[in-house]
Amino acid sequence: MTKNYIGIDIGTTATKAVCFDGSGKVLHQVTAAYPMYHPEPNYSVQNPAEILTAVLHCIQEITKNFQPEFISFSAAMQSIIAIDNAGNPITDAILWADNRAHKLSEILKNSEMGTAFYQKTGIPIHPFSPMMKIHWFEKTNANLYAKTYKFISIKEYIWQQLTGEYAIDSSMASGTGLLNIHTLVWEKSILDFLKIKPSQLSTLVSPTHSCAGIGDDFLYIMGGGDGVLSNLGTGAMESGRMALSIGTSGAVRLPIKKPYIDPEMRTQCYHVMGEDYLKLGAVNNGAIVLQWLKESILKTDASFETLFEQAKNIPAGANGLLFVPYLLGERAPIWDAATQGTLLGISINHTQAHLVRATLEGILFGLFSVVEVLLPNLVERKNSIIMASGGFGKSELWLQMVADIFQMKVAIAQTIEGAAWGAVLIGLKATGIPVVPSHYNEKVFLPNESHKEVYEKCFQKFKQVYPVLKGL
DSSP, rough: OOEEEEEEEEEEEEEEEEEEETTTTTEEEEEEOOBBSOOOOOOOOEEEEHHHHHHHHHHHHHHHTTOOEEEEEESSOOEEEOOOOOBBSSSSSOOOOTTTTHHHHHOOOOOOOHHHHHHHHHHOTTTTTTHHHHHHHHOOOOHHHHHHHHOOOHHHHHHHHHOOOOEHHHHHHHHTTTTEETTEEEEEHHHHHOOOOOGOOEEEETOOOOOOOTTOOOOOEEEEEHHHHHHTTTTTTSEEEEEEEESEEEEEEEEEEEEOTTTTTTEEEEEETTTTEEEEEEEEEEEHHHHHHHISSOOOOOOHHHHHHHTTTTTTTTGOOEEEBBBBBBOOTTBBOOOOOOSSSSTTTTOHHHHHHHHHHHHHHHHHHHHHHOOOHHHHHHHEEEEEEEEGGHHHHHHHHHHHTTSSEEESOSSSSSHHHHHHHHHHHHOOOOOOOOOOOEEEOOOOGGGHHHHHHHHHHHHHHHHHHHOO
C-alpha cells in the first residue's frame, strides 16, 4: 500500500487539507472556508472557533479514506489571539491585515527604539506585526491586558487544541516581531517594552517537533509558517530561485544563509530551519483585491476564470488604465498602513475587461517593486527563476504576465499547494522518511519581449503614484 501524508494549510480565507504521496502528487484535497470580519474601520479579524471547526472538519473528512503517516501544519502568519488561563480566546484572531495599530506604529517606526527593534528581529515596525498588535492592546485595553494568560497565533491555538501544548516553531515566531532573528530566542528588550513575560508566549520548538494528538491516532508535526513552507514546497530553497506566492495577500521570498537586515527597513527576514533563512517582502494586496473587484465593484456572479478570459483580450498595459491596488494599506516595500488605492487614466473607452486586466497588472506591479529591492542586480535577476505557488498558479494568463512584468523565467512548482507540501517535507524530515524522487517536468513561462517596453513604462508610472499622493 502506498504511504500517504497530509499537510494542513490554515490560510486567511480557508483551511486546506491536502493528502500527498511521497513524491508530492496530490491524492485528495478538502477545503473549508471562513469569513474575515471588519467590525470597525481598520479592523480585520476572524473567529478562532470558526477556524478550529474548519480544521477539524478538514481532518475528519480527509482521514475518512486516507490513513496518513502524519499530519503536518502550515499557517498564515502574523495573527494574534489573547487567551485566558483556561485556553479560551478573549479576543478575536487579529490578522496581518488589521491596521488599528497604525498611529502607534508610525511613532515607534520613526524612533531609535523602533530601528533597534527592527535590527534585532528583521520585522519592520508596522501594524501587521503581532508585536504592534500587543502594543496596541497594552495602550488601549488595560483590563483585557491584565486578563491575558498568553498571546498566541491561530496556529498555536489549533495546535494546543489538538495536542494540549503551547508551542511555536521558529519560522512562525520569526514573523512576530518578538523573536531575535540572530539568536532565535524571544527578545528581552521587546518583551520588557510590551510589559509581558516569556511565559506569556509559547515555547519555541523546531519545525520538526512532533506530538501525538489528544484522543486520536495521528502524529502531528509542527511544520511552519505558510511563506517559509511555500519556499520549501516549491523547490525555492536553492540558489537562483525566488518564490512568488499570491493568495489573499502576496509575497516574494529569496533563500539566504544568514539573517538579513535592510538598511532602509523595507524587507522582512524569517528563519526556516538550521542555517536557512529567507529575506522577503510581503504585500497586503493580493487576490483579495480581485475578490473586492468582483463582489463590491462589478457585483457579478461570473467566475474568475470568465473574468480572466475577458482580460486576456485586452492588450498589455490595459490601454493606459493603471491601478495601484493599496486597498488594505501596504507592507513591502513602502510600509504605510494608511495609503489607499488609486485608479489612473480611466476613460469612457475602458470596459470591465480593462478593469480586470489593470487589477491583475497592478497586483503584480506591487510585487515587482519588492523584487527590485530583493534582487537589485539586473544580471542576477535575469539568471534567476521565479517559482510560482498559490491559487494564481492555475491561471496561465497571470503567470505569463508575471514573466512579462518581471522579465524573468517563471516555473510552476511541482504542486501549487506549496505550503501544504512544504509542511509534509518537514514531516518527512521529522520522521526520517526519505523523499521519493520526482520526475516532474516544470511548466515554464518565458518573458514576452514585445511586452517589455510597455510594462517598463507602466511600472515607472506605478512607482511615481505613491510618493506624489503621499505628499498630498
